[in-house]
Amino acid sequence: xxxxxxxxxxxxxxxxxxxxxxxxxxxxxxxxxxxxxxxxxxxxxxxxxxxxxxxxxxxxxxxxxxxxxxxxxxxx
Amino acid sequence: xxxxxxxxxxxxxxxxxxxxxxxxxxxxxxxxxxxxxxxxxxxxxxxxxxxxxxxxxxxxxxxxxxxxxxxxxxxx
Amino acid sequence: xxxxxxxxxxxxxxxxxxxxxxxxxxxxxxxxxxxxxxxxxxxxxxxxxxxxxxxxxxxxxxxxxxxxxxxxxxxx
Amino acid sequence: xxxxxxxxxxxxxxxxxxxxxxxxxxxxxxxxxxxxxxxxxxxxxxxxxxxxxxxxxxxxxxxxxxxxxxxxxxxx
Amino acid sequence: xxxxxxxxxxxxxxxxxxxxxxxxxxxxxxxxxxxxxxxxxxxxxxxxxxxxxxxxxxxxxxxxxxxxxxxxxxxx
Amino acid sequence: xxxxxxxxxxxxxxxxxxxxxxxxxxxxxxxxxxxxxxxxxxxxxxxxxxxxxxxxxxxxxxxxxxxxxxxxxxxx
Numbered sequence: 001x002x003x004x005x006x007x008x009x010x011x012x013x014x015x016x017x018x019x020x021x022x023x024x025x026x027x028x029x030x031x032x033x034x035x036x037x038x039x040x041x042x043x044x045x046x047x048x049x050x051x052x053x054x055x056x057x058x059x060x061x062x063x064x065x066x067x068x069x070x071x072x073x074x075x076x
Numbered sequence: 077x078x079x080x081x082x083x084x085x086x087x088x089x090x091x092x093x094x095x096x097x098x099x100x101x102x103x104x105x106x107x108x109x110x111x112x113x114x115x116x117x118x119x120x121x122x123x124x125x126x127x128x129x130x131x132x133x134x135x136x137x138x139x140x141x142x143x144x145x146x147x148x149x150x151x152x
Numbered sequence: 153x154x155x156x157x158x159x160x161x162x163x164x165x166x167x168x169x170x171x172x173x174x175x176x177x178x179x180x181x182x183x184x185x186x187x188x189x190x191x192x193x194x195x196x197x198x199x200x201x202x203x204x205x206x207x208x209x210x211x212x213x214x215x216x217x218x219x220x221x222x223x224x225x226x227x228x
Numbered sequence: 229x230x231x232x233x234x235x236x237x238x239x240x241x242x243x244x245x246x247x248x249x250x251x252x253x254x255x256x257x258x259x260x261x262x263x264x265x266x267x268x269x270x271x272x273x274x275x276x277x278x279x280x281x282x283x284x285x286x287x288x289x290x291x292x293x294x295x296x297x298x299x300x301x302x303x304x
Numbered sequence: 305x306x307x308x309x310x311x312x313x314x315x316x317x318x319x320x321x322x323x324x325x326x327x328x329x330x331x332x333x334x335x336x337x338x339x340x341x342x343x344x345x346x347x348x349x350x351x352x353x354x355x356x357x358x359x360x361x362x363x364x365x366x367x368x369x370x371x372x373x374x375x376x377x378x379x380x
Numbered sequence: 381x382x383x384x385x386x387x388x389x390x391x392x393x394x395x396x397x398x399x400x401x402x403x404x405x406x407x408x409x410x411x412x413x414x415x416x417x418x419x420x421x422x423x424x425x426x427x428x429x430x431x432x433x434x435x436x437x438x439x440x441x442x443x444x445x446x447x448x449x450x451x452x453x454x455x456x
Contacts, residue, residue, distance in 0.1 A: 014083065066368060149161050
């Protein structure tokens with residue numbers, strides 16, 4: 001993957017930071033399985049599996065820790 | 077999801093911070109599975125599964141770390 | 153749950169901090185499954201499951217990180 | 229459990245800190261399952277299960293983060 | 305493994321930092337299972353398993369926390 | 381285990397720090413299962429299990445966070 005997709009961790013709002021955390025989480029999957037067709041096939045299965053959804057939320061939470069710290073928690 | 081749901085990580089009390097951590101955890105799930113009908117169907121199953129409940133509590137704990145740091149742990 | 157159960161992360165001793173971490177972990181479960189009767193039914197099952205006990209200990213460890221940082225690690 | 233088992237997170241050496249992290253991890257289990265007879269029964273099973281051993285090591289690693297930070301990483 | 309593969313955690317951009325986090329995650333696997341033939345055999349299996357992909361993304365997220373902190377979050 | 385195996389978290393290079401993180405991860409297992417014969421028996425099984433390898437890499441990542449912080453990320 002030679003495309004540029006991440007140039008900064010700084011976001012305007014906490015919500016944009018949370019959405020960046022989601023992007024980071026998905027990129028982590030995509031670097032391991034770059035075949036989009038496979039990812040599409042897997043999606044419907046795990047999106048109906050409560051355990052898998054919780055695990056996905058956990059990865060987002062870990063990445064959100066990083067993004068929030070980078071933004072000094074968007075404190076004024 | 078274009079609605080605004082997260083404008084600040086700052087809360088008045090630790091308990092409100094804990095409840096924000098729960099919101100973050102649920103949003104992490106919702107971004108992955110936006111279909112509310114599916115989420116409602118999954119809920120009764122995993123809410124009776126001890127392992128799933130512990131996993132949910134873990135995601136909350138990770139998000140609470142972020143919120144607590146943002147609030148400088150509500151120290152006076 | 154409108155009751156007030158968390159007003160501060162500050163504790164007198166590390167042990168009281170560890171016990172607060174346990175409270176946080178249990179509250180994380182309770183917010184997801186508020187029905188105490190269900191929780192009571194689940195308890196004997198997972199309390200005899202080594203994997204579930206380790207997972208519970210992990211959530212406590214994560215919450216203890218937060219409480220310990222809040223208390224500046226109870227350094228004199 | 230009203231006994232006093234944790235009065236400080238400060239240790240003389242990193243190794244003593246690692247051993248304190250093990251104590252914290254075991255206490256996390258014990259607060260959830262206080263019956264020592266049950267714990268003894270579970271022990272031989274999970275001590276031969278690679279996945280359970282890795283999970284135990286993970287809890288120790290998380291608690292070691294806390295203890296190491298408390299001790300300022302035992303830097304001179 | 306006596307080869308030198310990690311001389312610094314500093315990277316020019318967040319994306320290069322994310323890719324270093326991937327390298328760290330893979331090295332963690334490789335130190336445990338150094339036999340490349342085995343790793344190659346395992347790859348197609350877990351690259352089609354949603355749970356395994358999420359777990360891989362989680363390890364990357366944890367390593368990215370370290371790399372991002374090392375780089376002071378690439379703040380200007 | 382009364383032998384001295386950990387006297388400092390400081391290492392010359394990030395790679396030596398990563399290898400110390402591996403040592404910490406293995407010690408976490410060994411304190412739980414001190415019988416080397418059992419560990420040797422388990423090794424071939426989990427070293428061929430992708431999920432177990434990812435879990436091992438995760439524990440290393442957590443311990444590497446600690447070691448990297450201790451070394452101030454080997455910044456010059």
